[in-house]
Amino acid sequence: xxxxxxxxxxxxxxxxxxxxxxxxxxxxxxxxxxxxxxxxxxxxxxxxxxxxxxxxxxxxxxxxxxxxxxxxxxxxxxxxxxxxxxxxxxxxxxxxxxxxxxxxxxxxxxxxxxxxxxxxxxxxxxxxxxxxxxxxxxxxxxxxxxxxxxxxxxxxxxxxxxxxxxxxxxxxxxxxxxxxxxxxxxxxxxxxxxxxxxxxxxxxxxxxxxxxxxxxxxxxxxxxxxxxxxxxxxxxxxxxxxxxxxxxxxxxxxxxxxxxxxxxxxxxxxxxxxxxxxxxxxxxxxxxxxxxxxxxxxxxxxxxxxxxxxxxxxxxxxxxxxxxxxxxxxxxxxxxxxxxxxxxxxxxxxxxxxxxxxxxxxxxxxxxxxxxxxxxxxxxxxxxxxxxxxxxxxxxxxx
Numbered sequence: 001x002x003x004x005x006x007x008x009x010x011x012x013x014x015x016x017x018x019x020x021x022x023x024x025x026x027x028x029x030x031x032x033x034x035x036x037x038x039x040x041x042x043x044x045x046x047x048x049x050x051x052x053x054x055x056x057x058x059x060x061x062x063x064x065x066x067x068x069x070x071x072x073x074x075x076x077x078x079x080x081x082x083x084x085x086x087x088x089x090x091x092x093x094x095x096x097x098x099x100x101x102x103x104x105x106x107x108x109x110x111x112x113x114x115x116x117x118x119x120x121x122x123x124x125x126x127x128x129x130x131x132x133x134x135x136x137x138x139x140x141x142x143x144x145x146x147x148x149x150x151x152x153x154x155x156x157x158x159x160x161x162x163x164x165x166x167x168x169x170x171x172x173x174x175x176x177x178x179x180x181x182x183x184x185x186x187x188x189x190x191x192x193x194x195x196x197x198x199x200x201x202x203x204x205x206x207x208x209x210x211x212x213x214x215x216x217x218x219x220x221x222x223x224x225x226x227x228x229x230x231x232x233x234x235x236x237x238x239x240x241x242x243x244x245x246x247x248x249x250x251x252x253x254x255x256x257x258x259x260x261x262x263x264x265x266x267x268x269x270x271x272x273x274x275x276x277x278x279x280x281x282x283x284x285x286x287x288x289x290x291x292x293x294x295x296x297x298x299x300x301x302x303x304x305x306x307x308x309x310x311x312x313x314x315x316x317x318x319x320x321x322x323x324x325x326x327x328x329x330x331x332x333x334x335x336x337x338x339x340x341x342x343x344x345x346x347x348x349x350x351x352x353x354x355x356x357x358x359x360x361x362x363x364x365x366x367x368x369x370x371x372x373x374x375x376x377x378x379x380x381x382x383x384x385x386x387x388x389x390x391x392x393x394x395x396x397x398x399x
Contacts, residue, residue: 007055014078015108017096021074022067022109023047025058034058035119037392038106039066042125042149043304044208044222046073048291049124052381053388060389062119069127070097070105071303073295088302090202097306098316100137102130107138117143120392122335124148124377125342126307132328132357133320139329144395145358146333146388149342149374151349154357155323184244191258192248198256199308209300211263213270216293220276221266223289225253226374228339229279230269233373236339242347250341283379331395332358333365335387337372337379365391 012021027034037057039050047066054064068075071088077096095101110118121142123131132152135145185192198204211218224230232251239246248255252265271280310316334353336343343350354361367387372380 005051005055007058008051012074013109013112015105015112017077018070018105019076019078020067020105020109021047021076022065023050023054024066025054025064027058027061027063033115034061034063035396036110036113036115036117037062037064037388038110038118038121038131039064040069040106040121040123040127040131041066041072042123042127043307044219044292044296044301045125046292046295048073048288048295049375049378051288053377053385056381056385057388060392062392063113065109065113067106067109069130070102071306073299087298087300088306090205090302092302094306094309094313094316097310098319099129099133099310100319102307103133103137106130106134107141110141117141119396120144120146120388122146122148122388123152125150125374126304128152129311133323135328135330135332136323136326142330144331144333144391145328146335146391147353147358148334148376149336149340151334151343151346151353152328152357153346153349153352154328155320155326156317158321158324160325181244181247185247185255186258188244188248192244192255193258194247195254195256195262196308196312198262199305200312204262204305205300205302207261207263209296211261211267213263213267215297216289217270218263218266219292219296220280220289221270222253222262223284223375224271224275224280225251225266225269226340227280227283227379228337228371228373229271229275230373232269233339233341236341236344238344238350239347246347247345250345254341254345283375327357327359329359331365331391332361333367333387333391334358334361335367335376335384336369337374337376338368338370339373340376342374343368 008023008025010023012019041047041049047068050066054066057064118141121131121134128147128150129152131145132147135142181194182197185194239249256265369376369380369383377384
């Protein structure tokens with residue numbers, strides 16, 4: 001691993017069709033297997049995003065593992081003639097990115113490591129959905145769940161009680177934003193589009209992989225614009241309704257100008273050299289950013305973008321309806337940055353998560369960390385570590 005970090009090692013294991021790459025940190029001394037903690041990254045991130053919390057968790061007695069998930073980084077697909085080196089293309093088969101298959105990757109990793117239980121699984125951003133389904137469908141294996149940034153809203157719904165009320169209205173499915181929102185956003189003045197819609201387009205990977213400003217400048221601007229350092233995030237708040245007009249309150253990295261690319265959006269808010277040196281460097285110095293740039297330069301972004309395509313493809317979510325109405329039975333925590341619009345980008349999601357999905361989420365375990373935006377585990381790693389250790393101690397005591 002380049003940018004090697006003290007106390008963290010890296011390796012790969014054959015997991016199904018993958019050579020799955022992961023970072024790990026272990027306690028200095030442990031009799032037998034230490035309790036396992038899994039950390040799942042989001043977009044556009046890697047296992048490396050957890051670098052600041054892994055060793056402190058290991059020092060507290062846990063075996064901490066953070067994989068590059070399917071489509072990311074140094075995790076590669078093994079073809080019939082060995083490792084598939086070719087970067088993922090838009091035209092490739094999308095089925096391996098179904099969320100149940102992403103869950104299978106994680107379950108297989110747990111077993112490959114020789115464990116039959118996981119003390120805590122943590123998912124950030126898109127990783128929160130994978131971790132959420134892990135906890136939903138295998139509570140015997142995943143003993144506690146932490147959702148970070150993107151609230152987990154459970155499985156898609158199935159119409160209920162139509163036998164007695166065939167004309168009754170049914171709650172809309174908020175696991176996805178309905179495609180109709182695209183038409184409503186494009187009808188605004190000025191016309192807009194949802195970032196997930198943009199991420200599903202064939203041109204998105206080319207735009208992001210080869211931005212005019214260069215990949216280093218693009219990623220610097222993207223990480224900055226979604227952090228607490230950017231002024232537009234200091235007013236993050238719940239949206240008044242689930243409408244195009246309400247969604248358009250959010251920054252342009254969520255609700256984009258209709259004709260803009262993501263590099264064009266973030267270029268308008270590129271941080272000055274002074275901001276980079278005095279503010280952003282506190283949590284993402286150029287030496288750390290260089291790792292992301294190196295990895296995504298090599299792989300492109302299509303693997304991560306495929307997750308969004310699956311989310312927006314009903315045919316790939318149909319199998320999830322077998323879990324309709326099922327709650328997460330294990331203790332759960334929500335942990336996000338207070339200056340993260342991701343908390344609110346899906347109106348109604350927080351309430352659904354707290355009231356309908358996570359049956360064992362105490363009020364003290366709904367945590368918004370002040371001074372952190374979307375990258376909470378990078379911007380405020382000490383606070384994140386403290387909350388994770390408190391939650392682990394609490395859930396272990398209740399078992």
